[in-house]
Amino acid sequence: MRQLTLMYFAWVREAVGLDEERIDLPAPDVTVRDLIGLLAARDGAYAEAFADPARLRAALDQRFVTLDSVIGEAKELALFPPVTGG
């Protein structure tokens, strides 16, 4: 089973208490939204952070993607709130 690196930023990082972690990818055709669902099914802190996918944005291998994108061959998935740079 292939591994995927998850990275968290801003309040997502603070909520789960981790910068990054590695997880087993259930299947290559899962979507970002599927993974958010898996994370929301974990304990309290995760459940809260990932309860509402509409609050989250994602990047696969450092490219912004929609939540319905398939993980495919990507090595790194970052989850974070909408960006506030500039």
Next chain:
Amino acid sequence: MRQLTLMYFAWVREAVGLDEERIDLPAPDVTVRDLIGLLAARDGAYAEAFADPARLRAALDQRFVTLDSVIGEAKELALFPPVTGG
């Protein structure tokens, strides 16, 4: 008969060979366009400079006006090509 100061800029100034001059105002209700006509009726250099009113712009007492504006109580009429600042 009231006097009016005429000021010339850019190629208008160069064409007539003067920065400014004073003229007698024929009547207070003449327009800028009327005065341009009077200037065009002068000798060769003036005739050429003022032949085509469409090439000219005007300011009365330091405010841009259209050529159909009446001179009225103004003391200074400037005639020049379209501006090219900035």
Next chain:
Amino acid sequence: MSRVSIQAEDFDPAAELAALEGLGGGGVASFTGIVRGEGRLVALELEHYPAMTQVQVERIVEEAMSRWPLLGARVIHRYGRLEPGARIVFVGTTSRHRTAALESCAFLIDWLKSEAPFWKKEHFADRTAWVEARAEDAAKAQSWRGEG
């Protein structure tokens, strides 16, 4: 806070930006116009209408201050003989809102092009030519009429 300078001397954009940054607005936009050295241009000569220029440019700045929530606006426009590479004009604005700073900066430079009493003459080695006003500059300035 707004200030207009019509001057022969060069200016320091850094000092102008620093003053605008100090007003606490959060966003500072600027535009600097420079003499291009194209077609073997030797110099650009800027003539203006001294009795009118300062007042007219101040009117344009007041218009910008009334249309956008600006904390500051600064305009410097030079006249006289300017060689390629020399600065001609500086517009700087600051606001709490980046869009207000950016739009008012664009508005000011567009309006200076069509509403400030300056005329440019190009000096080449063998001839001189008055710069013709461009219809698109007038259209650009007029396009602000319908907005804001």
Next chain:
Amino acid sequence: MSRVSIQAEDFDPAAELAALEGLGGGGVASFTGIVRGEGRLVALELEHYPAMTQVQVERIVEEAMSRWPLLGARVIHRYGRLEPGARIVFVGTTSRHRTAALESCAFLIDWLKSEAPFWKKEHFADRTAWVEARAEDAAKAQSWRGEG
């Protein structure tokens, strides 16, 4: 010529403007974003996604270079802890056409707001708060999709 710096250190807008002026474009536009000291803000903390930031901002700059005839573009974005009055971001562009310089500068700052992986956290004396993205910023960035 374009350059992107993602850095903790402050920068000197004057040096950046001077470099852009030297490219011979005739028009230089800039925007500098500064931390506002509102609501008793003690500091702003900028977090970013290092593996992504440089590449992503370079993509945005390439997009600007391909949409407008620019001679140069410069973007500097800071991260880390920044106090009120500190500079956060600098965008500078230069072109033969003032409208290209002004529009691309506005485009770049609008896109940095919605497409650069930075997150701002506000530190007050008694609490902290992540800055919420504003719908109007996303709309502003999207508005460039239909143009150019």
